[in-house]
Amino acid sequence: EIVMTQSPATLSVSPGERATLSCRASQSVSSNLAWYQQKPGQAPRLLIYGASTRATDVPARFSGSGSGTEFTLTISSLQSEDFAVYYCQQHNRAFGGGTKVEIK
Amino acid sequence: QVQLVESGGGVVQPGRSLRLSCAASGFTFSSSTMHWVRQAPGKGLEWVAVISYDGSNKYYADSVKGRFTISRDNSQNTLFLQMNSLRGEDTAVYYCARGNTGIDCWGQGTLVTVSS
Numbered sequence: 001e002i003v004m005t006q007s008p009a010t011l012s013v014s015p016g017e018r019a020t021l022s023c024r025a026s027q028s029v030s031s032n033l034a035w036y037q038q039k040p041g042q043a044p045r046l047l048i049y050g051a052s053t054r055a056t057d058v059p060a061r062f063s064g065s066g067s068g069t070e071f072t073l074t075i076s077s078l079q080s081e082d083f084a085v086y087y088c089q090q091h092n093r094a095f096g097g098g099t100k101v102e103i104k
Numbered sequence: 105q106v107q108l109v110e111s112g113g114g115v116v117q118p119g120r121s122l123r124l125s126c127a128a129s130g131f132t133f134s135s136s137t138m139h140w141v142r143q144a145p146g147k148g149l150e151w152v153a154v155i156s157y158d159g160s161n162k163y164y165a166d167s168v169k170g171r172f173t174i175s176r177d178n179s180q181n182t183l184f185l186q187m188n189s190l191r192g193e194d195t196a197v198y199y200c201a202r203g204n205t206g207i208d209c210w211g212q213g214t215l216v217t218v219s220s
Contacts, residue, residue, distance in 0.1 A: 001166050034206035036149075043199060043213065044149060049206030056208075087149050091205055092137065094165070098148040 002026050004088055006096035012104040019075040021099045023088035028068045032091035035064055035073045038098075039084045048073065049091070075101075106130040106209050108200045113214030116190055126183040126200030126211060134158075134178040137204040140185045142196035143213075150196070153185065168194075190218045 003026040013019045023033065031051040036044040046055040048064035051071060061076040075082055083103055088096040112124040124140070140152040153164045153174040162174050173186040183200055197213040 032205075036207075038149070043210035044207070046203070046206045046208045049208075055206065085148075089149075089151065089207075092139070092151075092154045092163070092203075094151050095141075095149040 002029060002090055002094060004090060004094050004096035006086075006088055006099050008099060009097070010100045010102060012102050013078050014104045015080060016077050017104075019078055019082075019101055021073040021075075021086055021088075021101070023066075023071040023073070023096050025069045025071075025090060029090045031067050033064070033066070033071050034089045034091060035062075036087045036089065037082075037084045038087065044087065047086075106202075108202065108209060108211035110198065110200045110211045110214040113198065113216045115217045115219060117220050118191060118218055120190055121186070121188045122190060122216060124185040124187070124198055124200075124214060124216070126185075128181045128183065128200075128202070131202070131209075133176075133181040136202050138174075138176060138183045139201045139203065139207060140172075140174060140183075141199045141201050141207070141210075142194075142216075143199070144193075144196040147196075152198070155183070187216070190216075192218050194218050 005024045007022045033051045035048040038044040052064045063074045085098045085100045107129045109127045139154045155174045171189045175184045195218045199213045200211040201207045202209040
């Protein structure tokens with residue numbers, strides 16, 4: 001079973017700043033990687049699939065990159081609604097432990 | 105609109121069984137890969153199981169393999185999760201979800217509490 005590891009666990013960022021979240025797979029998952037956003041009391045929302053393709057209605061400030069075992073989610077300029085927990089997932093398999101993006 | 109509605113959650117004693125259901129509507133269920141994903145209180149997401157559109161392929165997380173069974177009835181647009189030999193660590197909100205390249209639709213979740 002491939003293990004997905006996210007870092008950091010918590011990221012403190014000021015509104016308007018850039019946020020960079022990392023996800024590492026224990027073995028190659030090619031480009032089969034998705035990113036999700038989850039806010040308290042809500043189901044997750046798909047942001048990115050195929051490592052770099054934005055899902056429907058996802059703002060352009062969200063971008064994904066990487067392949068193999070190293071992946072990055074970048075939020076170019078944090079808005080108030082972006083403070084949440086973010087998860088990566090190998091398509092159809094395990095999730096990472098999550099990164100909480102909080103207001104600095 | 106696309107909708108997934110879970111049912112069947114509740115309080116169950118350790119070692120007992122429970123069956124979750126998920127009613128799908130608003131999309132072609134019989135063409136969709138379906139998942140169960142769970143989230144323990146205050147914890148992260150844990151993928152549980154996936155089933156192919158026709159039920160021919162099923163995969164499970166190591167933590168539930170041999171205890172849980174995912175199945176579907178395409179004639180009734182319904183997804184199931186049979187959970188046997190339940191443990192305290194199975195306590196979580198269980199989400200029914202759709203997706204192949206990423207999960208793009210989630211239910212509201214049903215809470216399963218395993219406790220004596």
